[in-house]
Structure formats: structure tokens, C-alpha cells
Amino acid sequence: MTAGPAIVVRDLRKSYGKVEAVKGVGFEVAPGEVFGFLGPNGAGKTTTISMLCTLVNPTGGTAEVAGHDVVRERDEVRRNIGLVFQDPTLDGYLSAEQNLRFHAELYGVPKSVMGDRIRQVMEMVALWDRKDAKVMTFSGGMKRRLEIARGLLHSPRVLFLDEPTVGLDPQTRAAIWGYINELRRLEDITIFMTTHYMDEAEYCDRIAIIDHGEIVVVDSPEALKAGVGEDRVQIHTADDARAIAALRDRFGLEAAVRDGAVTFSVASGEEFVPRLFAELGMPIRAVSVARPSLDDVFMSYTGSTIRDAEAGGAGNAWMRAMARR
Amino acid sequence: MATTEAIRIAVPARGAGHDLRAVKIVLHREMLRFVNDRTRMLSMLVQPVLWLFVMGTGLGSLVRGAIPGIDYRTFMYPGMISMTVIMTGMFSAGSIVWDREFGFLREMLVAPVSRGAIVVGKCLGGAVVATGQGVVILAMAGLVGVPYSPGLMLSLLAEMFLAAFTVTAFGVMLAARMKNMQTFFGLMQMAIMPMMFLSGAMFPLANLPSWLHVLTVVNPMTYAVDPMRQAVFSHIDVPAQVNAVLNPGVRWGGFQVPVALELGVVAALGLALLAVGVAEFKRAE
Numbered sequence: 082m083t084a085g086p087a088i089v090v091r092d093l094r095k096s097y098g099k100v101e102a103v104k105g106v107g108f109e110v111a112p113g114e115v116f117g118f119l120g121p122n123g124a125g126k127t128t129t130i131s132m133l134c135t136l137v138n139p140t141g142g143t144a145e146v147a148g149h150d151v152v153r154e155r156d157e158v159r160r161n162i163g164l165v166f167q168d169p170t171l172d173g174y175l176s177a178e179q180n181l182r183f184h185a186e187l188y189g190v191p192k193s194v195m196g197d198r199i200r201q202v203m204e205m206v207a208l209w210d211r212k213d214a215k216v217m218t219f220s221g222g223m224k225r226r227l228e229i230a231r232g233l234l235h236s237p238r239v240l241f242l243d244e245p246t247v248g249l250d251p252q253t254r255a256a257i258w259g260y261i262n263e264l265r266r267l268e269d270i271t272i273f274m275t276t277h278y279m280d281e282a283e284y285c286d287r288i289a290i291i292d293h294g295e296i297v298v299v300d301s302p303e304a305l306k307a308g309v310g311e312d313r314v315q316i317h318t319a320d321d322a323r324a325i326a327a328l329r330d331r332f333g334l335e336a337a338v339r340d341g342a343v344t345f346s347v348a349s350g351e352e353f354v355p356r357l358f359a360e361l362g363m364p365i366r367a368v369s370v371a372r373p374s375l376d377d378v379f380m381s382y383t384g385s386t387i388r389d390a391e392a393g394g395a396g397n398a399w400m401r402a403m404a405r406r
Numbered sequence: 407m408a409t410t411e412a413i414r415i416a417v418p419a420r421g422a423g424h425d426l427r428a429v430k431i432v433l434h435r436e437m438l439r440f441v442n443d444r445t446r447m448l449s450m451l452v453q454p455v456l457w458l459f460v461m462g463t464g465l466g467s468l469v470r471g472a473i474p475g476i477d478y479r480t481f482m483y484p485g486m487i488s489m490t491v492i493m494t495g496m497f498s499a500g501s502i503v504w505d506r507e508f509g510f511l512r513e514m515l516v517a518p519v520s521r522g523a524i525v526v527g528k529c530l531g532g533a534v535v536a537t538g539q540g541v542v543i544l545a546m547a548g549l550v551g552v553p554y555s556p557g558l559m560l561s562l563l564a565e566m567f568l569a570a571f572t573v574t575a576f577g578v579m580l581a582a583r584m585k586n587m588q589t590f591f592g593l594m595q596m597a598i599m600p601m602m603f604l605s606g607a608m609f610p611l612a613n614l615p616s617w618l619h620v621l622t623v624v625n626p627m628t629y630a631v632d633p634m635r636q637a638v639f640s641h642i643d644v645p646a647q648v649n650a651v652l653n654p655g656v657r658w659g660g661f662q663v664p665v666a667l668e669l670g671v672v673a674a675l676g677l678a679l680l681a682v683g684v685a686e687f688k689r690a691e
Contacts (some may be wrong), residue, residue: 136516159518160417170509174439186431187517189424190415198413236415267412 485607531580532574596672
């Protein structure tokens with residue numbers, strides 16, 4: 082196994098006719114990393130992932146996955162990746178196990194370990210007891226879990242998840258994330274995923290924010306949030322007026338009462354809290370520190386919230402349709 | 407789950423063995439799907455049985471005087487075998503369109519196997535399933551005066567398989583570009599009906615007007631039906647003049663085309679269609 086980056090992308094481009102879906106993106110993903118592509122629908126996420134998975138040929142630039150060029154060494158790339166698509170790609174008329182067996186045969190998984198490996202990945206997503214049920218009887222969440230198991234079956238070095246939790250209810254989404262985290266512990270794997278859920282991007286080691294086919298910024302969620310601005314601190318005291326005065330006198334902070342608590346902003350809230358207790362000179366009954374959310378991050382880099390970005394632009398609908406081809 | 411070591415799989419480099427496994431599993435899936443779908447099995451049988459026993463009986467009473475010594479249904483029998491096999495094969499090929507609509511095709515196309523393996527698997531799958539369906543019609547031989555001779559049954563089976571393979575390859579070639587089932591089945595109807603009518607499956611091809619004769623000679627299905635008919639007629643006693651009317655064989659000008667050549671035409675066509683299908687899937691990437 083090579084020690085190089087799991088994914089290297091340089092100036093990758095894709096145009097559909099005159100429409101530039103991806104306008105020259107570049108990034109690297111380290112082995113073992115969970116890398117997220119965050120952006121509204123139609124931003125070019127699916128097109129990028131399709132190029133990395135060898136499903137769509139780029140119109141410019143290069144990309145290497147697991148050390149192999151996605152255009153020239155397509156088979157090599159395919160042997161080293163697992164895919165979970167946005168739309169289900171299971172055969173509903175076959176049982177869950179038959180679907181996995183089909184995949185195992187297609188990927189040439191050695192017969193000697195095939196049965197054990199199928200059982201292992203199905204247990205990982207808690208579907209082993211449903212192995213003989215036809216997939217068409219499965220719920221959306223079960224199908225997605227089965228697809229994740231299938232994507233892992235051949236021990237890929239990079240697992241691509243295109244919107245792995247889209248259209249699922251919050252509990253199921255949480256469960257899927259549970260499996261993905263478990264998977265990181267068990268398997269030696271790099272995960273590349275796209276999402277337009279802000280809260281899911283938090284699970285990534287690093288995220289790239291993509292908008293209108295371009296990467297706006299790449300960094301860890303923490304760093305991105307720190308870059309946006311200050312944390313919001315709220316304290317509960319017996320005498321709010323005195324607390325506001327003390328904050329101004331001792332720390333030079335402007336505070337105000339919001340939602341029934343003394344509220345102010347400070348650069349790194351968690352580090353500030355011990356000083357606050359030591360130097361405020363009055364008892365504090367409760368304190369809370371709120372980090373800026375990724376919504377704030379997205380807003381600060383793209384100038385709109387992700388929901389507004391999705392609502393805007395009639396072109397999005399057909400860009401999406403093109404991207405899904 | 408207990409924290410056991412994850413089993414690490416090393417996906418083998420592409421090779422003949424790997425492609426063979428891919429062919430086998432695509433074929434296997436085709437059979438599983440067919441066995442699981444009883445409705446389809448039944449519906450594929452209804453049409454030929456209707457033709458054979460309703461249409462055949464009706465027409466038979468009309469032409470009884472003209473063809474002494476033979477049941478008209480005996481004449482139609484090889485045609486109905488081909489019809490069953492061709493419809494089943496086409497349906498199998500159509501499942502590619504279905505797979506595309508439901509996403510499963512993508513699962514196959516991103517696998518590290520050759521497109522050829524997938525297309526060959528699909529065509530063999532269609533051929534096996536169609537032959538299986540044909541066996542049901544084969545079992546009815548006794549009802550229309552065709553003897554259950556092992557030699558006849560075996561040659562009919564082999565000819566069925568060949569016809570089924572070719573028609574599935576034809577269907578796969580059509581399906582490679584199709585985006586939805588309606589279009590495919592529309593096109594399939596449009597292609598199959600004239601091919602059926604002009605193949606000698608329903609009426610004898612002797613003494614046709616020359617424009618119609620030309621069409622029957624260029625119709626590939628003619629070469630699938632005729633060997634089966636010759637096989638059936640060689641196992642029954644028919645007066646010579648009736649045989650000349652019902653089983654004239656195929657002529658290219660003055661040349662009586664031998665059965666082996668007819669089968670060769672079907673096989674060559676099948677391979678050519680298969681190659682086109684593979685090329686289409688390669689280009690579609």
C-alpha cells in the first residue's frame with residue numbers, strides 16, 4: 082500500500098455544453114481522513130464525485146485516487162474504491178445477501194472469505210438478521226445501510242458516499258453516522274463524502290465548501306468556525322446589571338441581556354471561561370459557550386445560507402439532472 | 407458486533423478468471439430474477455399457447471382439405487417455439503433498461519470488470535431463461551402430433567438456445583441506448599411483429615409473391631424458424647406434396663440453403679450483435 086495521499090485533485094473541470102458544472106477544483110485527501118464536500122444542490126458535488134469514481138470523464142485537469150489516474154487507470158481506481166450513490170442501486174427483487182453476493186462475484190472477492198466477509202459487513206450495519214429478505218421490502222434507511230455494507234465489501238481504500246443520508250429521517254441519519262464512525266475504527270479506510278447538511282459536515286476531519294462549481298475554502302470544521310469569528314458566551318448570575326458592568330470594567334466587553342441571560346462575544350470562549358470565573362468578582366450560576374455554526378461559516382464564505390443557495394437559481398434543477406447522469 | 411479483525415479483501419487484477427466470474431453472476435442473477443417472477447413466466451406462455459391451440463385449431467379447420475395427413479398445429483409448432491423464445495429473450499434484454507432506471511446498471515458498470523463480461527452474461531442469461539421457457543412448449547409436443555424423440559428434442563433445444571442468444575443480443579443492443587421501458591417495449595413490438603409474420607412461424611413461405619419472398623429471406627428470424635421446422639418434419643410422416651407446401655426450406659435464388667448454413671447465419675448474426683452491444687456499452691461510459 083502506498084503512503085501517498087488517498088486523493089489528489091488538480092484543476093479538475095467538467096462542462097456540459099456551455100454549462101461549467103465544475104470550474105477547476107483542487108485538493109488533497111490524506112489516508113484515513115474523512116473529507117467532506119459541502120455545498121448546495123447543483124454546486125458541482127455529484128459531478129466531482131462522479132469524476133473521481135471514473136463514471137464521468139473530466140473535460141480538464143487531473144485526479145488520482147489511491148495513486149491511480151481516474152482516466153488512464155480506470156480499472157485500478159475501480160478496484161480500490163467503494164461507492165454509495167445518492168439514488169439506490171440495489172436489485173429489489175433479490176435478497177439482501179444476494180445483492181452482496183452479486184457484488185462480491187463482480188469484484189472477484191476470493192470465494193474462501195466471501196461468506197465471512199459478507200456476514201461481517203452485514204453485521205456492521207445490523208442487517209444480518211434480514212439477509213434473506215427481498216430488498217424491496219426494506220425501508221430507505223435499511224437500503225442505505227445495505228449499500229454502505231456493499232460499498233465496503235471488497236475492502237476499498239477509499240469509500241465515496243454521495244449524500245449518504247439524504248432523504249432519511251433524523252434518527253436514521255444518526256444511525257448511519259454511527260455505522261460510519263464504527264467503520265473508521267474497524268477498517269483502514271479513507272472516506273470522501275458530499276453533503277448539504279451542515280450538522281453532518283461536523284463529522285468530517287476536513288471540509289471543502291463548494292459553490293457554483295468552485296471550492297471556496299478547505300479546512301477543518303473547527304478552524305473554519307474559528308476563522309469566522311467569536312464565540313457567544315452566556316452567563317446566568319444573581320445580578321445581571323452588575324455583571325454587565327463588571328464585564329465592561331474588567332474585560333472591556335460589551336454585554337447585554339438576551340434570552341434571559343447576560344450575553345457577549347469573545348474570541349475563544351472556552352479559554353475565556355476560567356478567567357471569567359476567576360476575575361469577574363461575583364458568583365456565576367451557569368455558563369454556556371456557543372461556537373459559530375457551519376451555517377455561519379457557509380454564510381461568511383458564500384454570502385448566503387445553504388438553504389437560500391438551494392432555493393435560488395432556476396438553473397439548479399437541470400444542473401442537478403445533468404450531474405446525476 | 408464484537409471487535410473482530412476486519413477481513414481484508416484484495417480485489418484481484420483483471421483477468422479471464424475474474425471476467426468469467428462476472429459472466430456467471432450476471433447470468434445467475436438473470437435466472438434468479440426469472441424464477442422469482444412467476445407472473446412473467448406465465449404471461450410469456452399465454453401468447454404462444456393461444457396461437458397454437460386457438461389460432462392453430464381455427465386455421466387448421468379451414469385448411470384441412472389443402473394439407474391432407476397433417477395437423478396444421480404441427481406446422482405451427484416450431485414457429486410457436488421460436489415465438490416463445492424470442493419474446494422471453496427480448497424481455498430479458500429489456501431488463502437492462504429496467505436496471506438503468508432503477509440504478510442497478512450503475513452498480514455493474516462501476517465494477518472493475520470488462521463491459522464485455524457483463525453483456526455476455528446478460529445474453530447468456532437471456533438465452534438460458536428463454537430456453538427454459540421453450541422447454542415448457544417442448545413438453546406440449548405430443549398434443550400437436552410431434553413425437554417425443556430424444557434426437558428431435560435435443561436438436562430443438564440447441565436451436566432454441568441459439569435463437570434465444572441472438573435475439574437477446576439484439577435486444578441488448580437496442581437497450582444499450584434506451585432510457586425508459588416504454589420506449590423499449592414500443593420498439594420491441596415494432597421489431598418483433600413483422601419478424602414473426604415474415605419468418606414462416608405462422609404461415610408457410612412457399613408460393614409467396616416475390617416482394618414478400620424477398621422480405622422473408624432478409625428476415626433473420628426465418629433462419630431460426632426453418633431449422634426447427636425441418637427437424638420436426640424429418641420426424642413425422644408427411645406426403646411429399648404437403649411437405650413441399652409446408653416445409654419448403656429457404657432458397658437464395660436457386661440455392662437451397664442447408665440447415666447448417668442457416669444456423670451459421672443465426673450464430674454469426676448473434677455474435678455481430680453482441681459485439682455492437684459491447685461497443686455501445688463501452689462508448690456509453
